[in-house]
Amino acid sequence: MYGFGIVKGLGVVINHFIGSYIDDLRWAGKGGRYYNEEAFNVRQSPLGEGVKTVFYPEEKLSTPERFRFVPFLVTDDPPPGQRWGHDWCTACGICVKVCPAQCIWIERAKQPNGRPKSQPEKFFIDIDMCMNCGLCAEFCPFDAIKMDHDYELASYDRSTAHIHDKERLSKPLSYWREISPKKAEAEDIARKWAEAAKTKKRDKDGEGREDRIAEVAARQLYYKGLYY
Amino acid sequence: MSDIILEPTADAPGPDVELTPAQEATAKLKELHPNVLSDDTREGYEGMIVYADSITEVAKTLRDDLGFNYLSSVTGVDLIEEGKMEVVYHFYSIDRGGGPVVLKAQVNRDEPVLPSLVSIFPGADFQEREAYDMYGFNFLGHPDLRRILTWDGFAGHPLRKDWKEPFFEEEFKPYGSRWPDGQVFRVEEKTPYGKNVQYPPGWAPTGEEYDIETDVYLGLTYSRDATPGLKTDKVTVNLGPQHPSTHGVFRMVVTLDGETIVDLKPVVGYLHRNHEKIGERNTFIMNMPYTDRLDYLSSMSNNLGYALAVEKLFDLTVPERAEWIRILMVELTRIANHLWALGFLLNDLGALQTPMLYYYLERELIVDFFEAASGSRMMCNYMRFSGVAYDLPDDVRGMPTMKFLEELIYNNLPRAIDQGDDLMTGNEIVRARAIGVGVLTPEDAIAMSTAGPVLRASGVPYDIRRAEPYSYYDHLDFDVAVRYNGDIYDRYLIRVDEMRQSLRILQQVLPYLKQTEGAPIFGDKPQYAQRAPRSGESYGRVENPKGELGYYVTAKRRSGNPERYHVRAPSFINLTALGPMAKGHKVADVVAILGSIDIVLGEVDR
Numbered sequence: 077m078y079g080f081g082i083v084k085g086l087g088v089v090i091n092h093f094i095g096s097y098i099d100d101l102r103w104a105g106k107g108g109r110y111y112n113e114e115a116f117n118v119r120q121s122p123l124g125e126g127v128k129t130v131f132y133p134e135e136k137l138s139t140p141e142r143f144r145f146v147p148f149l150v151t152d153d154p155p156p157g158q159r160w161g162h163d164w165c166t167a168c169g170i171c172v173k174v175c176p177a178q179c180i181w182i183e184r185a186k187q188p189n190g191r192p193k194s195q196p197e198k199f200f201i202d203i204d205m206c207m208n209c210g211l212c213a214e215f216c217p218f219d220a221i222k223m224d225h226d227y228e229l230a231s232y233d234r235s236t237a238h239i240h241d242k243e244r245l246s247k248p249l250s251y252w253r254e255i256s257p258k259k260a261e262a263e264d265i266a267r268k269w270a271e272a273a274k275t276k277k278r279d280k281d282g283e284g285r286e287d288r289i290a291e292v293a294a295r296q297l298y299y300k301g302l303y304y
Numbered sequence: 305m306s307d308i309i310l311e312p313t314a315d316a317p318g319p320d321v322e323l324t325p326a327q328e329a330t331a332k333l334k335e336l337h338p339n340v341l342s343d344d345t346r347e348g349y350e351g352m353i354v355y356a357d358s359i360t361e362v363a364k365t366l367r368d369d370l371g372f373n374y375l376s377s378v379t380g381v382d383l384i385e386e387g388k389m390e391v392v393y394h395f396y397s398i399d400r401g402g403g404p405v406v407l408k409a410q411v412n413r414d415e416p417v418l419p420s421l422v423s424i425f426p427g428a429d430f431q432e433r434e435a436y437d438m439y440g441f442n443f444l445g446h447p448d449l450r451r452i453l454t455w456d457g458f459a460g461h462p463l464r465k466d467w468k469e470p471f472f473e474e475e476f477k478p479y480g481s482r483w484p485d486g487q488v489f490r491v492e493e494k495t496p497y498g499k500n501v502q503y504p505p506g507w508a509p510t511g512e513e514y515d516i517e518t519d520v521y522l523g524l525t526y527s528r529d530a531t532p533g534l535k536t537d538k539v540t541v542n543l544g545p546q547h548p549s550t551h552g553v554f555r556m557v558v559t560l561d562g563e564t565i566v567d568l569k570p571v572v573g574y575l576h577r578n579h580e581k582i583g584e585r586n587t588f589i590m591n592m593p594y595t596d597r598l599d600y601l602s603s604m605s606n607n608l609g610y611a612l613a614v615e616k617l618f619d620l621t622v623p624e625r626a627e628w629i630r631i632l633m634v635e636l637t638r639i640a641n642h643l644w645a646l647g648f649l650l651n652d653l654g655a656l657q658t659p660m661l662y663y664y665l666e667r668e669l670i671v672d673f674f675e676a677a678s679g680s681r682m683m684c685n686y687m688r689f690s691g692v693a694y695d696l697p698d699d700v701r702g703m704p705t706m707k708f709l710e711e712l713i714y715n716n717l718p719r720a721i722d723q724g725d726d727l728m729t730g731n732e733i734v735r736a737r738a739i740g741v742g743v744l745t746p747e748d749a750i751a752m753s754t755a756g757p758v759l760r761a762s763g764v765p766y767d768i769r770r771a772e773p774y775s776y777y778d779h780l781d782f783d784v785a786v787r788y789n790g791d792i793y794d795r796y797l798i799r800v801d802e803m804r805q806s807l808r809i810l811q812q813v814l815p816y817l818k819q820t821e822g823a824p825i826f827g828d829k830p831q832y833a834q835r836a837p838r839s840g841e842s843y844g845r846v847e848n849p850k851g852e853l854g855y856y857v858t859a860k861r862r863s864g865n866p867e868r869y870h871v872r873a874p875s876f877i878n879l880t881a882l883g884p885m886a887k888g889h890k891v892a893d894v895v896a897i898l899g900s901i902d903i904v905l906g907e908v909d910r
Contacts, residue, residue, distance in 0.1 A: 081730030088727040089658060121701045122669055122711040142679035169483035174832040176590035178479050181486030200488040209593035209685045215832040239488055
């Protein structure tokens with residue numbers, strides 16, 4: 077019958093239309109469908125039905141642990157009364173060497189006698205160039221650079237606000253633990269392993285080398301997210 | 305992992321092994337053209353070097369006598385040290401499948417002239433234009449040899465090794481200015497007027513330089529109206545580049561007789577950033593996130609193609625779990641891409657937004673999964689050489705991953721596909737608009753080197769997952785979707801079919817993922833600077849949602865950067881068929897025909 081296809085299609089639309097009201101009713105007794113965390117989580121999962129709109133910025137989708145947006149530098153939690161903790165970055169330059177967009181600039185600090193010091197004097201990231209690929213965080217051997225979850229970086233002036241310096245980039249370890257708890261925990265364990273392996277090597281000169289290699293490999297696995 | 309889950313494939317090479325179709329054709333070709341062919345003896349290279357002037361005869365033999373009727377890729381390579389340039393051709397056999405016959409035509413670098421293959425393989429059209437644009441090859445007999453990605457009047461040929469960009473810092477990344485004494489600067493401070501252009505010394509514009517658009521109009525057909533009665537003029541109209549129907553910044557120059565298309569030429573390159581030059585500056589791993597930006601709707605598949613090419617070059621093996629994860633990711637990508645493509649096709653046909661948003665709801669779940677697994681919704685950057693970046697996550701949107709995937713694969717996606725079927729497939733308006741419009745015959749589809757759904761909707765069941773299986777596709781049970789009419793409606797239906805086949809594959813992959821839980825996901829220790837263990841070339845190709853995506857990578861031994869990095873972009877080459885398909889139809893149909901090809905401008909323009 078001519079026109080049957082259109083009617084059938086309209087049936088699908090009407091189903092969606094009615095379905096959205098049914099879902100409203102379902103949540104009516106449980107605190108409503110909107111601005112309700114429980115309802116919001118169900119709505120965003122495969123089990124969600126009805127209207128799936130997110131009322132941004134009042135409602136925000138949660139970001140998964142691996143979410144990546146513009147790197148930041150990890151520092152120790154600042155001691156009481158101080159603003160900054162100790163930098164984890166050793167200015168080794170691996171993030172620079174792997175960065176596809178070449179958006180990282182590091183000036184390595186110098187000792188008074190002019191020899192390089194394993195510490196960054198300056199650290200810049202041009203976030204206009206950064207493509208959020210996460211390779212810097214993936215390959216950093218000191219867990220010093222991590223990808224942030226803060227994606228609201230809009231600003232009025234591109235020319236002054238978009239080159240992040242060390243002060244802007246540095247965030248304490250507690251922040252990293254907050255946004256990415258499982259990964260941070262896995263890294264903690266891996267660091268302890270590596271530390272233990274180092275002391276072992278120091279104790280017995282030349283021995284335990286294979287252990288150490290195995291442990292470094294295991295550490296790499298942690299970074300790759302195998303154990304979390 | 306000690307327990308082996310897969311049996312080795314039955315056709316392990318024995319002593320009296322049969323020649324592959326490509327080897328057989330190569331041997332016969334050498335018999336037929338003994339004087340103009342010689343083996344490519346460079347270390348790590350395959351194929352044959354052909355005397356440049358004879359390329360047309362050799363190609364004709366390949367097509368007519370040996371069945372290698374599909375010219376997949378044409379690209380240039382600059383051999384600056386030898387003072388030569390070469391054009392690399394990859395021919396495939398549609399009927400017999402298997403690997404390529406690779407031909408290389410070498411010409412003098414100062415005078416790069418060789419015959420064009422367009423008369424034999426019309427699919428070479430855009431690719432030869434690209435090679436002309438990027439390297440300056442003069443293809444004799446090419447009907448319309450103009451620049452394609454850069455604009456007319458561009459100075460130089462950018463992929464030549466001695467061409468430098470306006471702000472040239474260093475030949476290879478990483479740049480020395482970044483570490484250990486990095487003082488931040490912005491490139492726009494170092495170029496004239498803050499633009500990425502360079503001016504010849506003493507150049508003073510007169511205004512006439514801008515009148516360079518005439519070539520594209522000259523190439524159009526203006527046939528005289530032979531019918532008696534009212535004589536009407538043909539009108540040339542630009543559709544695009546800023547037009548909602550063009551899916552991006554894409555221009556179609558059409559000549560109209562009334563409302564009927566007489567001729568159509570696509571104009572591309574508005575998003576051109578010279579992906580390949582960037583790729584040759586990059587180290588191998590740096591290219592991975594750049595491949596995301598090609599076809600940005602299916603970044604996982606793009607990653608896979610590049611990973612395959614480099615793994616071939618580096619002789620790396622991939623652990624089992626990583627392979628299953630890869631298949632999971634690329635098949636989900638295929639579904640996500642097709643949901644998107646169908647939504648936009650229907651949008652172009654006038655079903656504004658409603659079907660698109662219904663499809664989009666389920667696509668959203670797929671990108672949620674990608675986000676949880678890789679950290680990014682669309683720019684996944686997930687594959688690594690010999691593995692994947694991360695294992696599957698613990699949970700996605702508050703649901704354990706495997707449960708989420710089961711829910712998705714057994715419930716949400718099939719439901720969405722069926723619902724789309726109910727909504728649109730039988731719709732009389734869609735049928736009236738789509739059936740019999742934009743027909744591409746199987747012969748034309750092969751000749752024009754179209755790939756993917758466009759090729760298969762024309763009745764050519766060619767799928768790389770079957771023709772030259774990569775990863776574990778030879779262990780999986782699925783059908784190659786094929787439709788026979790070659791019109792818009794069939795290109796719509798084939799995408800629905802392909803999604804169903806992808807679901808079949810995914811249902812087979814899930815048990816393997818459960819079985820391999822906890823197994824390694826990459827082969828070797830990951831390194832930030834991998835160097836090529838040997839010099840040579842490799843060509844990795846995958847069945848992208850949009851068609852055959854190929855990466856041609858060459859490298860020198862111990863080099864950290866690819867010497868040549870070429871992307872055979874399916875959307876770009878599928879556009880060759882747009883003009884012939886659109887001829888004789890109305891303006892409103894062109895929009896739908898373009899939608900049925902399913903292009904992404906990030907990949908077309910590169």
